[in-house]
Amino acid sequence: MLFSPIALKLCLSALVLLGTAGVGRAAPSIIFPGSVGAPVRAEHAERVSGRHPERWIASVRASAYQRGHEPFKVVDGDARSDWRVAGPPPAPMSRGQWIEIELNEAAPIEWVDVHWLGDRAYEYKVAKKIRDDFREPVSEGRSAGNASGFERIQLPRGTFARVLRFEFSTAADNAVQGVREIRVGGLAFPAAYPPAADAHATVEPVRRILYVEFERLIHLTTFDPKLSYADGGAGLRLMPRADAFEGGHADFEIATTPGRDNWVTLKLWESHIEPMMKRGNLIVLETLDGGASQLGRTLLPELVSEQQRLEQEWYGGPKPQPGRWAWAHYRLPKDLVGKRSMMKLRAQGVGNVRRDRAMQAPAPAIYRIESSLAPQIDIGEKRD
Known part of the structure; x- marks a missing residue:
């Protein structure tokens, strides 16, 4: 069964995830904060969980677009938004305006709704693309001029493609033209359309080399929607608050080794091109217990490591990936740990490193919290 994180999220305006370390019991060294019954108390957070669909919209690009009407608007599930252009396409393109929808892999496609x-x-033409320098026409026609909803374009039996291009003739008066929404036959909605499945989904702009008229190369901005949840497991996403400067938080108690530097590692699902330390809307740790010199300390990640899985596409551009694992490592100095074998900590969502800007977007979802004497990375780990 395919589902989006929004279908399963638990909106936590003041949620307590049941279960605690308990009096007289050792605190855990590994916590899965999105799991039901996890020893975490959270407020203003969401539980995100799901499996990635087999196929999804991985990229959208167009011959041109007006600001605020970028091509990815055709897959955001909102008929009030749109991709729009006016007049002929920019040189060296010499034919009509076009928009391309790219799947994460080639698939049989029987129809599209526009x-x-x-x-x-x-007056439109639909072509499938096997690679950037080769297009094969699969359909052409004239739309009904119906502004109120979708029109179905039936494709020839056996159409198998990763990329579909929709091209139309420029209006004689250079009037505004474009598309509100596109649905691709065989793709589950909204799960396979990341911006429609999650209002907070990231769309990453990437400059890519494309062929024009089969012979000339240009750079064009392509928009890659990202999936804001990992493929399996459950995470906890700290959300911004309209009623407060800082965002949501999650409190937990975790095991430590007395008299030593300890590390707490958060395993995160990142879907932004920049890591959270650079872009803001990040997670800091705060101490919730200890003496006067220990209580209320704020810790930033000292190390952030990422797992990159870039597959090379034709002409060197990386294929769009849905996201990646990242690990944020926070050092607990030995003077902070003291003689304690467990510590109470808070993962706090903040706007930026200096904490002088309001949190405006969700932080990366936390899938795992682990304490140890060294930073932990669990590439290939199956426990979560």
């Missing part, structure tokens, strides 16, 4: 912008008829 919600055109405006009530004028479009």
Whole structure:
């Protein structure tokens, strides 16, 4: 069964995830904060969980676009938004305006539904692409000029493609043209359309080399929607708050080794091009117990490591990936740990490192919290 994180999220305006370390019991050294019954108390957070669909919209690009009407708007599930252009495409492109939808892998496609912008008829062509320098026409026609909803374009039996291009003739008066929404036959909605499945999904702009008219290369911005949840397991996502400067938090108690530097590692699902330390909307740790010199200390990650899985596409561009694992490592100095074998900590969502900007977007979902005497990375780990 395919589902989106929104279908399973638990909106936590003041949620207590049941279970605690308990009096007289050793604190755990590994916590899965998104799991039901995890020893975590959270407020203003979401539980995200799901499996990645077999196929999803991995990239959208177009010949041109107007600011605020970028091509990825056709897969955001909102008929009020749109991709739009006006006039002929920029040089060296010499034919009509176009938009391309790219899946994460090639698939059989029997039909597409297009919600055109405006009530004028479009003279269109649909082509499938096997690679960037080769397009094969699969359909052409004239739209009905229906501004109120989708029109179905039936594709030839046996159509198998990773990329579909929709091209239309430029209006004689250079009027605004475009598309509100596109649905690809065989892709589950909204799970396979990341911006529609999750309002907080990241869309990463990437400059890519593309062929024009089969012979010239240009750089074009392509927009890669990301999946904001990992493929399996459950995570806890700290959310921004409209009623407070800082965001949500999660309190937990975790085992430590007395008299030693300890490390707490958060395993995160990252879907932004930049790590959280650079872009903001990040997670800091705060101490919730100890003496006067220990209580209320704020800890930033001293190390952040990431797992990159880039597969090379034709002409060197990396294939769009849905996201990646990242590990944020926080050092607990031995003077902070003292003689304690467990510590109470808070994962706090903040706007930036200096904490002088409000949190405006969710932090990466936390899938695992682990304490140890060295930073931990669990590539290939199956326990979560």
